[in-house]
Amino acid sequence: MMLTPERMAPLKARRLGIDTHHEPTLYLPANSHVCRSEGFESLSRVLITTHQGQHLIASLNIVTGVLLADDEVGFSESAWQRLQLHPEDPIWLSHPKPVQSLSHVRAKVYGHELDDLQFQSIINDIVDGRYADVHLAAFITACGDDSLTDREITSLTQAMVKSGSTLDWRLPLVVDKHCVGGLPGNRTTPIVVSILAACGLTVPKTSSRAITSPAGTADTMETLTEVSLSLEQMREVVGSEGGCLAWGGAMRLSPADDLLIQVERALDIDSEGQLIASVLSKKIAAGATHVLIDIPVGPTAKVRSQDAADRLADSFRAVADNLGLKLQVLFTDGSQPVGRGIGPALEAHDLLAVLQNLPTAPLDLKQRAEQVAGAMLAMVREISLEDAQALAEETLCSGAAWAKFRAICEAQGGLRHPPVAPYRYALVAERRGRVSTIDNRILAKIAKLAGAPADPAAGVEIPVKLGDEVECQDILLMIHAENAGELNYAVEYLNDHTQVIQLESDTQGEQVSPC
């Protein structure tokens, strides 16, 4: 009576070349023999079985017309690649089991506290591909009101660590740092890692791609070298150089995080609980023992007030404590962008200038990198903060950090020149005055509309700082884009949001004078 998939006539796999992003999708002809007999036409998800016994759950689209023959089944790129299929491979389809852990997501929606096992079953189902995008969106949103308790964030973090690979360096001291973001251009990580590794610390740094920002460290580093390292490659780089600057997503360190981040980006939601679990699960999986968290605070940064920063820091400390991780928080100035560039390649140019001690290097980026590296050195070396910062500065100015950075990039596959964008648009001052406000959020939005981070050369260059005196016709910001369409899109948005940079007159009472 029970038909097992194996007893049905198989369908032939066909690669359709459709990029459905990370959500595997299957295309089934309405006239397929299994469509009516198995009731697939009323399903939105289907279980795929290959002749090698591999399984994958995919979203199902029914197809009418001539696109597919009746005995074919079409695959999106992500489904094809995950199953490593060949054309005409035999394929069996069946009903997926109900996803039990969705009842825990619903419990969370209704405000119930979840326990270790419930988070683990949610995260396991996510990693196994049982959640459609709408389910991921519901989970992210349900955790998105900052209502997770520290106990729940701990459970979520542990579940995320357990769902993937972990590294064990067999060393008493493995350091890592993370900036909670929200501050465009704040690309200290490559500089800090170079300083710390040059000082002899072990820094197996993995970074994520941007969630809601125009660039993540992995996006920027990708313009300079290879970042998609395997675990084995990462071990080799860290073994020879003491540090690395890799993308975490290729290593299955907390793989649930990589799936959640894609939907968080579409929703532009990045909640406190998910943020802490995302950061700490990556650090623990990468084998870190000591972690420094940089929280920029400012009116248009991600964390807008010292109160909010204190609450976030308390949660970070409590969760780290539950997990046996040494953690220190550093509050930094979040009132304006750091460096000149916002966007993967533009930020790469800035950090190269700092590492190379060029006279054009942005001083604020240099000082922040020294501040963060100093705090970490003080934490693990048990020296004064003053001595630690002097050591960081010396390591940078002597060229030791630059040599270490080059060595890491060479070990990862070679140092590259970051690209430059052909399309530009300059916003110039229409009057003289002093820069009084810079809106981080609008700047980030313009950089994203210009194409960052998917287009590595796209972004915004901002040559002015708060308090700078500008003359009429001075450039206030420059949009960079890889094509005309995205440039126009960013310019349109800029024209609607001219408050991005505001000037005030130099002398009290004097009116700002137009050119």
Add this chain to the structure above:
Amino acid sequence: MMLTPERMAPLKARRLGIDTHHEPTLYLPANSHVCRSEGFESLSRVLITTHQGQHLIASLNIVTGVLLADDEVGFSESAWQRLQLHPEDPIWLSHPKPVQSLSHVRAKVYGHELDDLQFQSIINDIVDGRYADVHLAAFITACGDDSLTDREITSLTQAMVKSGSTLDWRLPLVVDKHCVGGLPGNRTTPIVVSILAACGLTVPKTSSRAITSPAGTADTMETLTEVSLSLEQMREVVGSEGGCLAWGGAMRLSPADDLLIQVERALDIDSEGQLIASVLSKKIAAGATHVLIDIPVGPTAKVRSQDAADRLADSFRAVADNLGLKLQVLFTDGSQPVGRGIGPALEAHDLLAVLQNLPTAPLDLKQRAEQVAGAMLAMVREISLEDAQALAEETLCSGAAWAKFRAICEAQGGLRHPPVAPYRYALVAERRGRVSTIDNRILAKIAKLAGAPADPAAGVEIPVKLGDEVECQDILLMIHAENAGELNYAVEYLNDHTQVIQLESDTQGEQVSPC
């Protein structure tokens, strides 16, 4: 400098026949001239413009390989049909504007109270197709913790009414009823509408399809007659017969509701605020002045306790009051399914038996229909509840309600025989005993796994009631399915959830004896 879509070379529209459900999707070749020049490869959403100046926002999938020629652009069925395209129609693509109202959704995620204008802009963007499924999922989830205030539910309801068509009957008394559901088989509506219309009341009833249940009234009525009426057709039916039994989705009465319901179904989330806004927006848009809300209460019904029922009733009353609607709440027994059938056609067979006064008619369904119709008659005729229920019973027993039901179905396009399912599976009692518990939720799940509501004949038949004495080998429930695959799927679930119906021994202390 600015390229308008019209100044670019158009692409040729091609229908791919892919059913992406309600989410319009566009397939663009990676080698298309606009793909690089406009930066579409990094987009997930795109704005379509036709040569007739129509616009639609769609999800974007980039395609490599031979599926499409470089100057073609593929359309999913929903995108093709919404734009009413012809093959090779010229098509222009551009970047959609950022969806401003998503910032309100994020505010809701963070627990802020939204006002009239914010809900209106969210609902307008949803109706205009600016929300991808993940955005709908986030909005539903953010409103899903029953955290909407009565003021917010009122705003949401008004916004949903304003976003679609409305009916004005120019009558002082237009009645409607709604059951909040959660009780399988509780298909009183067609009987109640027939009684009330036979008594001379105006009942322009529109119903939705199932959200998380195995059947909605529209699903059941569709097995009996045409339910996809236009507004004009509905006016004619109600004009001639005093009542109708139509699907609301074809009329653009609160069209946002129809889009939200599709994602609510995928998430299996149906929150209190969304529930009230969904129900009342449909009633107000359909021109109702007096509404009766039936809330079944039981341990495995949607509303599990009298406390929860009271809270829900208070919110219903407060929101109706804000909107000038007369509303009365009726609490009913929600401890077990109503009638014998669960699923569109199975429920149709039950209600036909009641209307036709057949000796096999399920008594509980008949009595509930009389109870609901009586409460409504008492509310609007200002007679005692006793007299009103006697009037309802007389209208049913005299055949007047059955004559009215037939007349309504004829006016809607003719009365049909509901289908029957070829595949069955019987669960029989393995011992004698008394039925002590019936789990509504597990029953509903089995009916859905068997194919309901998409397969109209699928579902569960349950011939026993709480307290019934059953003999060994008596049938406890019968699964109906339209194909073997779904039958097996439902049977598997049943085998894992045998607690769906529990028996206890007849005499205290005596062990239940196996056959």
